[in-house]
Amino acid sequence: MKITKIETILVGAPTPGCGLLSNRNYFYIMLHTDEGISGIGEATLESHDDSVIGCLKDLEDLVIGKDPRQVGRLLQNLLRQRFWKGGVVKASAVSGIELACWDIIGKAAGKPVHELFGGALRDRIRVYANGWTGGATDPAVIKDKVAEAQACGYTAFKFSLAIPVWPLHDTAAVRRIEKAAETIRSAIGPDAALLYDGHGRYDAQLAVQVGQALEKYDLTFFEEPVQPEDEEGMAHVAAHVNIPIAAGERLTRLQEFRRLFDKRAIAVAQPDLAHCHGFNEGVKVVHIAESFGGMVAPHCPMSPVITAISLHLDAIAPNFLIQERLFLNDWRNEIITEPLTVREGCLPVPSKPGWGIELDMDMVRNHPRILAGSPALFRSDNSIADW
Secondary structure, eight states: OOEEEEEEEEEEEEOOOOSOOOBEEEEEEEEEEEEEEEEEEEOOOOOOOHHHHHHHHHHHGGGTTTTTTTTHHHHHHHHHHHHHHHHHHHHHHHHHHHHHHHHEEEEEESHHHHHHHHHSSSOOOEEEEETTTTOSHHHHHHHHHHHHHTTTTOOEEEEOOOOOOSSOOOOHHHHHHHHHHHHHHHHHOOEEEEEOTTTTOOOOOHHHHHHHHHHHGGOOOOOOOOOTEEEEEHHHHHHOOSSOOOTTTOOOSSHHHHHHTTTTTEEEEOOOTTTSSOOHHHHHHHHHHHHOEEEOOOOOSSHHHHHHHHHOOOOOOOTTEEEEOOOOOGGGSSSSSOOOOOOOTTOOOOOBBEEEEEEEHHHHHOOOOOOOBBBOOEOOOSSSEEO
16 A cells, blocks of 8 residues: 555634634645545644645655555654654644554554554543633633533533733732632532643743642643743642643653653643644653653644544543543534534544544535634733733
């Protein structure tokens, strides 16, 4: 079996809400073979679509003509034969290719991918909703949004406040974050899981203030309290906040995950299979986390395709905690022919060959590429804040 063509498919997916969530194009990579089997991977990298397209063009000669069943060798070629192992742009392009290969392998074998890795360890996959607030920052609006997410089957909720903060000692921001947490906790009750995403907006000391203010609301984890490359800062937060720390969505190499665990900076790894060089590298992150007594909660705020792919990793990970899923209650949930439906806070383990999904090509054609982008946040002095 040989790969004959790399096809890129971009689907314009503007995010509803108040403009404080990013608009994006779902970026799919389809690999076609001479045996008529095609596989899909996702490489969505918000606002960097042309960069990923260009990278794929640079790597194309290493892919065409290769056997997708030799996915490990193909990955090594992509990483080692261009000298620059690359950052997140190359990692996303490589991830999409690697994921598409596994879809082909599963389809050729007539098995779901998780069966190729020893089979599922659980009957269903616990998920949490992200983006369910629509970017709202007003506690009253946030409270109203809870019922909508609960009606869609969610019992776990992550929130973040897209507000410009002074990285150091912004007590007003701490109070706003705490008020939102209080509102959500009162709405969802004491037993539902609540998670907070700092988006790397804070320095270590402000992150400690935020974390300590949130301790009373019984959070499952505090995600990206500081920028992910600030390993010492993250370790400082972990040592002074009584909430598990999570990170990994912006990491692409195994060594980065290992260093965070080695410094006791995180308790939960969040590999993104669309960015960390694919499924097999995601499995390695699972084992790194396991060796440190850590948990895994894959990052996934993109399309239902990467959600479905992530479910296979969740199924086989002995240290799986919870799966992120972007809250979708519109056409975006129907970009695959059999939409994912949350029931009692869980999604089913996939059972069909490969990833077990197919794109709805009519839906794809009805939503052409858009101009993607993330919100811009400015402080009172007009300086630029992290989104």
